Amino acid sequence: xxxxxxxxxxxxxxxxxxxxxxxxxxxxxxxxxxxxxxxxxxxxxxxxxxxxxxxxxxxxxxxxxxxxxxxxxxxxxxxxxxxxxxxxxxxxxxxxxxxxxxxxxxxxxxxxxxxxxxxxxxxxxxxxxxxxxxxxxxxxxxxxxxxxxxxxxxxxxxxxxxxxxxxxxxxxxxxxxxxxxxxxxxxxxxxxxxxxxxxxxxxxxxxxxxxxxxxxxxxxxxxxxxxxxxxxxxxxxxxxxxxxxxxxxxxxxxxxxxxxxxxxxxxxxxxxxxxxxxxxxxxxxxxxxxxxxx
Numbered sequence: 001x002x003x004x005x006x007x008x009x010x011x012x013x014x015x016x017x018x019x020x021x022x023x024x025x026x027x028x029x030x031x032x033x034x035x036x037x038x039x040x041x042x043x044x045x046x047x048x049x050x051x052x053x054x055x056x057x058x059x060x061x062x063x064x065x066x067x068x069x070x071x072x073x074x075x076x077x078x079x080x081x082x083x084x085x086x087x088x089x090x091x092x093x094x095x096x097x098x099x100x101x102x103x104x105x106x107x108x109x110x111x112x113x114x115x116x117x118x119x120x121x122x123x124x125x126x127x128x129x130x131x132x133x134x135x136x137x138x139x140x141x142x143x144x145x146x147x148x149x150x151x152x153x154x155x156x157x158x159x160x161x162x163x164x165x166x167x168x169x170x171x172x173x174x175x176x177x178x179x180x181x182x183x184x185x186x187x188x189x190x191x192x193x194x195x196x197x198x199x200x201x202x203x204x205x206x207x208x209x210x211x212x213x214x215x216x217x218x219x220x221x222x223x224x225x226x227x228x229x230x231x232x233x234x235x236x237x238x239x240x241x242x243x244x245x246x247x248x249x250x251x252x253x254x255x256x257x258x259x260x261x262x263x264x265x266x267x268x269x270x271x272x273x274x275x276x277x278x279x280x281x282x283x284x285x286x287x288x289x290x291x292x293x294x
Contacts, residue, residue, distance in 0.1 A: 006212060006213065009212060009224070010212075010255075010258055010259060010262055011262060013198075013201065013207070013259045014198075014259050014260075014261075014262035014263040014265075014266055015263070015266060016201070017194055017197050017198050017201060017259055017260065017263040018194070018263040018264075018266040018267045018270065018271070020197050021190065021193055021194045021197060021263065021267055022267065022270075022271045024193065024197075025190070025193070026064055027064055027065070029063050029064065029075050030189070030193075031077065031078075031186065032063075032075045032076050032077060034182070034185060034186060034189060035076060035077065035078050035182060036051050036076065038178075038181070038182050038185065039051065042167070042171055042178070043167055043168060043171065044167070046088075046165075046167060046168055049091040050076075050084075050087050050088060050091060051076050052074075053090070053091045054072055055090040055091055056087045056090055056091065057072040057073055059076070059079065059083055059086070059087055060072070060073035060074060060075055060076045061073050061075045061076075061077065062074075062075065063075045078179065078182060081172070081175050084171075084172060084175065085172065086104070088165075088168050089101065089104055092165070094135055094138050095127070095130075095135050095138040095139055095142060096138060096142070096161065096164070098123070099123065099142050099161060100158070100161065102119050102120055102123050103120070103154055103157065103158040103161070104158075105119070106119055106120055106154055120146075120154060120157075124142070124143060124146050127139040127142055127143050128143065141164065142161070145157055145160045145161060148160070187268075190264065190267060191260065191264050194260045194263045194264055194267065195256065195257070195260040197260075197263075198255075198256045198257075198259040198260040198263060199252065199256045199260075201256075201259070202252040202255045202256045202259065203230075203249070203252050203256075204225075204227070204230050205224070205225035205226060205227070205230075206225070206226035206227070206228065206229040206230070207224075207225070207252065207255050208248065208251030208252055208255065209251050209252075209254050209255055210251060211226075211251075212255055229248065233245065233248075
């Protein structure tokens with residue numbers, strides 16, 4: 001019976017830690033912050049353009065503490081393949097951005113279909129007149145690609161323009177590996193947070209292994225959390241009772257890891273999101289994405 005009581009106690013404590021972990025992630029928007037950090041490591045300044053530009057605000061969500069509509073949404077959840085392409089094409093500089101905007105409207109998703117021509121033909125005709133000025137190099141690059149593939153191969157022209165941005169293009173071609181890396185980083189960060197919370201719970205509540213084993217012997221109405229040791233800790237440090245302090249910390253280690261491990265399982269089952277799934281839908285609405293904003 002004592003083993004069953006101990007297991008239920010660990011389960012209850014783990015559920016408390018898992019709920020606190022979810023609340024912390026939601027209030028601090030830790031998933032968007034981790035996604036932004038991972039993007040900056042790979043793309044550098046391009047990531048700031050993708051994550052902060054007003055042109056991409058419709059792909060972002062409002063944070064849990066952003067109560068007004070005065071400022072644009074700032075919280076960017078992991079983007080799908082098509083969302084990332086649309087996001088970058090909007091912030092591409094100069095004539096490249098204009099070219100991507102035209103091609104996204106005209107180039108068909110299926111390269112076997114016959115695309116319309118008028119707008120792209122007018123755009124390239126205008127580029128031929130830009131022989132001087134700050135955009136002359138961009139115009140020459142776009143014209144060179146357009147002449148290489150022909151005016152009617154808009155799908156291939158769009159793909160060739162992407163090759164001019166190797167960092168971003170490399171991330172698009174390896175988006176599955178990138179999301180796998182992000183998913184693993186997200187799980188490691190969650191476990192660290194849950195371990196810290198479980199450690200604070202056991203340390204502040206005197207939930208050492210010996211005390212938890214005697215949980216069945218507690219009198220009716222006795223509190224599970226005991227703050228007497230926490231109150232006595234400053235005195236132990238002041239009088240140099242480091243042996244007793246280290247003994248207390250060692251007694252909290254195993255319960256901390258056990259609670260954190262169970263909490264991590266509960267967290268994945270109850271609140272978990274695998275970001276590999278965002279690759280499947282081409283574009284998700286804000287309602288479906290807001291449920292994962294923790």
